[in-house]
Amino acid sequence: xxxxxxxxxxxxxxxxxxxxxxxxxxxxxxxxxxxSAAERVYEMAKPRILQxxxxxxxxxxxxxxxxxxxxxxxxxxxxxxxxxxxxxxDPGTYRLEYLAPDxxxxxxxxxxxxxxxxxxxxKIDHASLPHFEFDPRALAGTLPKGERIYxxxxxxxxxxxxxxxxxxxxxxxxxxERIHFSGAINPGMSGGPVTxxxxxxxxxxxAKRVDGEQVGFLVPAHFAAALLERARLxxxxxxxxxxxxxxxxxxxxxxxxxxRLEREGFRDATFGPYRGxxxxxxxxxxxAATNAxxxxxxxxxINTTRCSSATGIFVSDRILTGRxxxxxxxHRSAGLNAFQFAHELAQHAAAAGFDPxxxxxxxxxxxxxxxxxxxxxxxLRATWCMRAYREFEGLYNVTLLAATQDRxxxxxLAQLAMQGVSEANALALGKRFLEELRWAR
Amino acid sequence: MGAVxxxxxxxxxxxVALRERIDAAEARVGRAFDNDVVVDDPHVxxxxxxxxxxxxxxxxxxxxxxxxxLYPEHGADRVPRLALAASPGLRIGRTVLRVHDAAHAVPxxxxxxxxxxxxxxAAGLAVAVLGGLLxxxxxxxxxxxSANVMVLPILGFAAVVVLWSGLWALLSRLLFGQARFALQLxxxxxxxxxxxxxxxxAEWLSYGLAWRALDEYSGFGAxxxxxxxxxxxxLSIGPRRMRIAMGVLVALLAAGAAMQYASKAEARRIAxxxxxxxxxxxxxxxxxxxxxxxxxxxxxxxxxxAVDEARKREPPSGPLSDFDASE
Numbered sequence: 001x002x003x004x005x006x007x008x009x010x011x012x013x014x015x016x017x018x019x020x021x022x023x024x025x026x027x028x029x030x031x032x033x034x035x036s037a038a039e040r041v042y043e044m045a046k047p048r049i050l051q052x053x054x055x056x057x058x059x060x061x062x063x064x065x066x067x068x069x070x071x072x073x074x075x076x077x078x079x080x081x082x083x084x085x086x087x088x089x090d091p092g093t094y095r096l097e098y099l100a101p102d103x104x105x106x107x108x109x110x111x112x113x114x115x116x117x118x119x120x121x122x123k124i125d126h127a128s129l130p131h132f133e134f135d136p137r138a139l140a141g142t143l144p145k146g147e148r149i150y151x152x153x154x155x156x157x158x159x160x161x162x163x164x165x166x167x168x169x170x171x172x173x174x175x176x177e178r179i180h181f182s183g184a185i186n187p188g189m190s191g192g193p194v195t196x197x198x199x200x201x202x203x204x205x206x207a208k209r210v211d212g213e214q215v216g217f218l219v220p221a222h223f224a225a226a227l228l229e230r231a232r233l234x235x236x237x238x239x240x241x242x243x244x245x246x247x248x249x250x251x252x253x254x255x256x257x258x259x260r261l262e263r264e265g266f267r268d269a270t271f272g273p274y275r276g277x278x279x280x281x282x283x284x285x286x287x288a289a290t291n292a293x294x295x296x297x298x299x300x301x302i303n304t305t306r307c308s309s310a311t312g313i314f315v316s317d318r319i320l321t322g323r324x325x326x327x328x329x330x331h332r333s334a335g336l337n338a339f340q341f342a343h344e345l346a347q348h349a350a351a352a353g354f355d356p357x358x359x360x361x362x363x364x365x366x367x368x369x370x371x372x373x374x375x376x377x378x379x380l381r382a383t384w385c386m387r388a389y390r391e392f393e394g395l396y397n398v399t400l401l402a403a404t405q406d407r408x409x410x411x412x413l414a415q416l417a418m419q420g421v422s423e424a425n426a427l428a429l430g431k432r433f434l435e436e437l438r439w440a441r
Numbered sequence: 442m443g444a445v446x447x448x449x450x451x452x453x454x455x456x457v458a459l460r461e462r463i464d465a466a467e468a469r470v471g472r473a474f475d476n477d478v479v480v481d482d483p484h485v486x487x488x489x490x491x492x493x494x495x496x497x498x499x500x501x502x503x504x505x506x507x508x509x510x511l512y513p514e515h516g517a518d519r520v521p522r523l524a525l526a527a528s529p530g531l532r533i534g535r536t537v538l539r540v541h542d543a544a545h546a547v548p549x550x551x552x553x554x555x556x557x558x559x560x561x562x563a564a565g566l567a568v569a570v571l572g573g574l575l576x577x578x579x580x581x582x583x584x585x586x587s588a589n590v591m592v593l594p595i596l597g598f599a600a601v602v603v604l605w606s607g608l609w610a611l612l613s614r615l616l617f618g619q620a621r622f623a624l625q626l627x628x629x630x631x632x633x634x635x636x637x638x639x640x641x642x643a644e645w646l647s648y649g650l651a652w653r654a655l656d657e658y659s660g661f662g663a664x665x666x667x668x669x670x671x672x673x674x675x676l677s678i679g680p681r682r683m684r685i686a687m688g689v690l691v692a693l694l695a696a697g698a699a700m701q702y703a704s705k706a707e708a709r710r711i712a713x714x715x716x717x718x719x720x721x722x723x724x725x726x727x728x729x730x731x732x733x734x735x736x737x738x739x740x741x742x743x744x745x746x747a748v749d750e751a752r753k754r755e756p757p758s759g760p761l762s763d764f765d766a767s768e
Binding site for chain 2: 296299300336337338339340341342343344345346347349350351358361362363364365366367368369370371372373379380381382383384385386387388389390393396399401403405406407408423427430431434435
């Protein structure tokens with residue numbers, strides 16, 4: 001969602017460099033009050049920030065651009081995983097290069113990645129470089145809301161810039177820990193540093209919301225510090241093993257996510273005479289919709305509740321994964337007979353949005369009536385559909401679709417969609433989802 | 442030993458153009474007017490043929506020294522004499538003659554269909570098909586009731602059936618001399634009824650048994666019904682080269698079915714199964730006992746095995762986007 005835009009916008013920056021520029025008005029220099037802090041921070045940051053460029057090996061030209069920053073004297077630097085993902089997944093086709101504000105450039109080595117938090121550690125072969133320090137308040141999570149912070153990077157390849165903004169704490173209702181930054185983050189700034197007024201690292205630019213104004217997101221500094229530590233101590237990432245590492249991290253992420261989902265617990269939700277399962281996790285956000293206000297009056301009233309984890313892990317330009325959606329639609333006939341109602345229900349009983357991308361296999365489904373012998377639960381018509389990730393063994397997109405089949409004029413249509421999930425986790429949640437589809441007491 | 446023989450001159454289309462009764466022991470055939478049978482064919486000699494009875498009393502044809510000679514009806518080898526006992530046909534020039542003894546056996550009398558029986562059948566079938574169509578439309582009607590929604594498709598359908606029957610009647614008229622529109626209509630409507638029954642059976646069983654593939658591939662039943670209908674039409678016209686006609690028919694239908702299957706298989710190869718529940722019916726039409734959730738998920742192992750297998754193959758090519766949209 002948000003980061004996909006960033007990926008796309010990055011590509012856009014490459015395709016049309018500096019296109020729509022209005023000439024600067026020739027105004028006499030006015031005595032505007034300077035943000036002396038911003039001036040100071042940029043002066044200090046200038047030798048420490050980088051543009052991270054992914055070049056097409058054969059052409060020697062840039063295909064994506066991002067930013068980065070040096071965090072140690074021996075050349076370790078932090079950027080986003082999505083800035084270097086093309087190189088990580090296909091090191092034969094791409095190579096990495098940095099460009100410093102003073103015009104210096106050179107190759108970058110990829111040392112470590114953290115796909116879940118969208119971070120990467122790269123290294124410049126250089127001794128004794130000026131570098132950033134981490135803000136201890138940010139590492140401890142005590143940075144106050146409202147503090148001025150400064151985001152840096154090279155937006156849209158227009159040149160290095162500094163953006164003053166406000167620290168707004170962690171994003172509410174989000175599974176991923178993200179800092180809400182009120183300031184303009186633009187494509188190309190991904191991976192750039194965000195510092196306090198002392199020039200100490202608070203976070204890393206990562207994404208923005210396109211449906212709002214100046215709503216940006218930062219990866220908290222402690223994830224970057226942890227990854228840096230891992231890169232220093234552990235063996236460097238073997239260039240040809242990065243894909244396996246991505247797969248391993250995706251698997252670890254989903255294991256943690258489903259454990260957390262289980263721990264947060266579930267609660268009942270009632271839909272007409274039926275009830276289903278709803279996650280109690282605060283980051284599962286639910287929205288309701290109805291067709292009651294349609295004109296002419298609909299012949300089947302449909303009330304839908306859709307809960308989504310809103311998680312999205314950027315894996316590559318073509319794969320965004322890690323989301324869970326639980327949707328319930330309660331259908332009730334308003335003038336249709338049993339046959340017509342069943343036909344209408346069938347029109348809605350289709351999982352939306354599985355574009356058959358080649359990065360996943362074709363879909364395979366199993367159909368059945370589901371219920372139990374005692375008749376304690378409504379009989380369901382269900383289908384279980386899976387697609388496997390071609391590049392990452394053991395990960396699947398799973399859709400479980402079920403409709404209650406016990407009454408003539410009403411039914412609950414339930415859908416559980418899981419992206420990038422292991423079979424075991426999918427089965428566990430799927431079983432629970434089916435077993436908890438009951439009659440409301 | 443009957444003294445009478447009949448000589449038939451066939452037209453180019455194989456129908457009897459002229460039938461001549463010969464009471465004499467010998468008959469002469471040629472273009473000249475002193476013959477017993479006169480044949481208007483520039484490739485026939487003025488005195489071409491003599492037909493007489495041989496020593497055993499069987500009929501024999503003998504070439505009287507013509508340029509173009511004498512051939513058996515279906516033979517390519519010129520003969521000076523031809524015994525007609527085994528097969529009565531012969532060819533001179535471009536004309537086929539058949540010579541029959543008075544004792545030549547003819548097939549038994551064919552019972553006549555009672556007058557207007559086909560029309561009565563066709564009317565009954567039309568009522569059944571229309572009733573069936575209206576019922577199906579009504580059961581699937583989820584929008585506001587309106588005459589247009591219900592009647593227009595049925596009118597279109599009726600037009601197609603009438604046009605189809607008319608084309609067969611025209612063919613029948615050309616080849617057989619009789620249009621027999623009522624019979625063609627009866628055959629076409631029988632096929633429609635069979636198709637409706639098959640299609641509905643597939644849809645309802647597909648729901649009742651939770652077997653989506655049945656409905657998805659029921660189109661092949663339609664091809665079989667179309668084949669049977671064409672066979673019926675051909676049989677009613679009775680073309681002389683039935684075997685060739687049937688061969689062409691089977692080949693066309695097989696090609697149609699194969700094309701449909703190939704396009705379905707191609708779409709499946711790229712996208713796989715759709716995540717839908719298929720057509721739904723009122724719950725009382727469920728035919729199989731429900732599986733316990735655990736048992737159902739065990740059976741879903743089949744889906745996992747399928748996609749794990751697919752992972753090992755090369756991704757299919759074809760005109761679809763390869764962005765895995767999350768929306």
